[in-house]
Amino acid sequence: MLERKSALVGALQSGGRNGATGQRRLRIGETRGWNLLQVAAFPATLEELEQAVRPLLGGDLPTRLGKAISVNGRRLLKTGPEQFWIITRASEDLTTAFQAAVTQDIGTVTPLSHSRTCIFVEGLSARELLTTGIALDLHPNAFQLDSFALTGLHHTPIMIHRSGDNRYDLYVMRTFALWAWEWLTDAALPYGYEIVLPL
């Protein structure tokens, strides 16, 4: 009865466009089927947090900002000095387990699965496309595989993650998702793009 509906439901049906040379050099779409959990310790409790969640994850939380790691099929990102994003498959909801393990004196747990929409861009021209809106050095040597950054897209906050050699996932605010999609597909016009429908 209360099925989920993405912010991009209509937009995804609009079909791709040929670029200036008649080709479609980019693939653009929405990645669904994930959950996002924000977990944060206080400055003095980071170690306790790490210990508390280790058994739930079956591995360690990342120690470096800016590089996502994969542990047991989950993606872990260190997004702040004591803050982490845990991205899991939609079939797995760790909220309750984390809330039980991370007591309020150790840290806080905030589900954010609905607050973001994930748009991906793939292709040899993906970097060139993204530079029209993102003020980051995306040179493949500077922003390597699995790098991520919390940055801005025309004054809206986004998280960009390089999830493949030529593939970038953009986690945009859900209320800005359609705007971000329109911006992206407009900037993609000269390259031409294919819209990949979600499975």
Next chain:
Amino acid sequence: MIATPYRLPAGGRLDRDDAIGFSLDGRPMSGFRGDTLASALLANGVMLVGRSFKYHRPRGFLSAGIEEPNGLFTLGEGQCTEPNVAGTVTELVEGLSARRQNGWPSVEFDLMSINWLIAPLLAAGFYYKTFMGPTRGAWMFYEPLIRRAAGLGRGVHQRDPDRYQTRHAFTEVLVIGAGLAGLTAALAAGRAGARVVLVEQDTLLGGGLLLEDAAGPAEDWRRRVEAELQSLPNVDILTRTTALGLYDGGTVALVERRDHLQPDSACGEARQIVTTLRARAIVYATGATERPLIFPNNDRPGVMLAAAVRGYLNRFAVGLAKRAVVTTNNDSAYATAFDLARHGVAVTVVDQRNAVRRELENKAKALKIELRTDATVIDVLGTKRVTGVVLGSTSGEAQLSKSDCDLVCMSGGWSPTVHLTAHGGIKPHYRSDIAAFVPGGYAEGQFGAGALTGSFAVAAAIREGMDAGRTAAARSGHDARASELAPPVLDSTGYGIESICHLPRKRNGKAFVDFQNDVTVKDLTIAHQEGYQSVEHLKRYTTLGMGTDQGKTSNINALVIEAQSRGVDISGATTTTFRPPFTPVSFGALSGRSVGKDFRPTRRSPLHDWHLAHGGELIQAGPWMRAWWYRWAGSTAQSAYIEEMRLVRTGVGLADASTLGKIDVQGPDAAEFLDRIYANNFSKLQIGKARYGVMLADDGTVFDDGTTTRLGETRYFMTTTTAQAGEVMSWIEFLLQTAWTDLKVHVTSITDEWAAMAVAGPRARAALELALPGEDLSDSKLPYMGCLEIKIEGVPLRLIRLSFSGELAFEVYVPADHAVALWEHILSSASPLDIKPYGLEAVASLRIEKGHVAGLELDHRNTLDDLGLGRMASETKAYVGRELRQRPMLHAPQRWSLVGIECLEPGKTLRGGSILFAGTDKIEGHGRGYITSVTWSTELNKFIALGLYQGGLQHAGEDIVCAYPLKAEQVKARIVAPMFIDPKGERLRA
């Protein structure tokens, strides 16, 4: 293909197999690929290219570059019309349409040129001294005429159909300028393996090398270096790209022109691209610009900068004359004289100096050039074209003589192009050995090379370029050993400049300093006599340097003249401030895709599409699109909102409240934190209860309000107003990160995570019970201001019983992806109760009847007491704003405070912003208050309002006048209590 009169049969850097058709004033002409508009026009014998700004004097091209003051054209037609474009830097492309400017009916025959008769009235600062009578208001009669006569080209008001793009880029070494020094620097850095971006505003690389013969050592060197640069994958070459400005952090703005590619906007191709480039190191190799000499009638068509003539000859194969006079105060112009002579032009060199290097003398002799020293041009003959010159001596003694010619090449020396280096505030300084201003310094990681630094010789330019390139590359860790680069073998003429600015003796005829703005030596003299002696005043009073060329050929000469007038040494002089952009850039290019509806991002509720599909009319509210009213209720906003209000007051309605700011507050110190930011208490709030809270700013005024619910011992769910959600989030983050670092609490924005909808009206509970059967929603389970968390099919729902409308109401929160399903479910389940959606207009109106303050009252000038909320302020705890809200001025008895207002005149409207007067007041001045919010009241059947009134509710019951001067309206009204309905709150607590 057809040789035009002034095109040489061979030579030049042109593709003669690629003829290009263009038009001038509708007349078809042709040129070659590689031409600029200027070179093509000159090749076609067009010497007269426009009329000057004030005096409408006939003008020709002065230069061959971006410093051009005269040759400005209107390009394109219709929507694509672009005025004031310099023909010297316009690449000739097929179909280019160009029109000359500022002559009526034509540039050839311009009636406006009669204003030379009133020229004495048009001297510097004339509009401050003339056109002031006979009556007091007379100036406003003349002003539009003067404005109409001013300006050069005319723009159009049609929408630009082309596309522009902005983007970001990063690099390790940015080299600006691709002349000798720039090419060398780029090569040095590129060979070292650095990521290099080389920008050049011209279509070809080479800079000064392009002035040399197109078949010779300079061209060989140029092509070799270009080939090697292109072979390096780590080097990006951007031609047709101007560096507009230098900003902090090694940031440079670039604009790239792509008209030559004929971009198709329908396919998203842009004609101009502005790049914000961040570079770890920058090498400035921007070269130098030649200065004119100053003598009467130095603005005649055919009087040109010497190096430009050489460029037209060698790069564009345009021979401009049969007889040429080359007048100079330095050695560099001799290169022009020699090249002209080699092409069979009869050349006379008029050198202002007493003596000339033996080497130059000998060469001149060998080429049969007439050489006169201690000589200067003191007048130019001819009006629409040079026909001759009058010569005298620099020392002033000798007889005058005449010399026939059809071209005058002048060189007053070279000014390094220091602009970019000065954008960060480092002022250039004067070097008397080369009589020029050079960069006064560079920011860290930035370097200069070549003519920019005053190094005009080939060997120095290469050495400096090499050093700069290597040092720049090293900043990114690239090891740059000195690499081999033999310089091109060029004739060196030296410099030997003397007396940067020799002023003409008294003689009739205007001697121009700034060609574009028609500023003469006399204007500078007048300005000085009138006391405008600082260079900043001089500039603005005379308008020298304020045209599209920004004084590139006039600033330095003016400085010298000013120094001479004041009798001071120029070495102590300073230039005016250099600011971006270096050359004109269109607003379109700077805007990129942020135009029209894309000017800023649009924020949409999860229910956006549903509103659109079901008769919702949307309105922009800040970045949000919100449902304003629905078509089921009426056909206009004015009628619909009243029906929607009626629905909520008598039945049940459903409103989208998803735009409200929502903040997750968690941690052991959550309660303490809330106590500190709200004026009222939150630490004692029971779990499962909500409370209305007001936040003050530091200065004691009201900042924002909202409802915060306690979900657990250490967990709260906070809401803010829609408009201030971002400000509140920033503010509390700021406090936690700077002032209260010891508090263990986290705040997270969850505005996007949760959708929100309000079920409101006497039938609200019944409606929800139909939608959520099996849930106990009774008054005991979910009392007024209570919170209930439930799950439906595993989906969490949060019900908070609070009311903005004043009716029985429930706010229902659900994770955003489920919003549409829940909304539709409520509407269909409760349809037996005639539930319908209602929009923002009705929401805003209902709350006015209830006397709730909202954004229009929370204008950051009002206090809690002003808004009737003084009793909310805690007496016991510390909170932001507590101290400053005690200021006596914030408790002054005559402050304006919140009142309700009832309209007493049926048929008349109350208007927001109306100024309030007591019944007996004279209607003038600022009155005693104003109306903040207005609505038609369906309950009271009249217009009502909230407002601020001096003395507030002390005047309850009194009659007032609401004045709206913009429409000359006055309406009688009465002050009443702001809560118009249900003062006891019985509906809320049902």
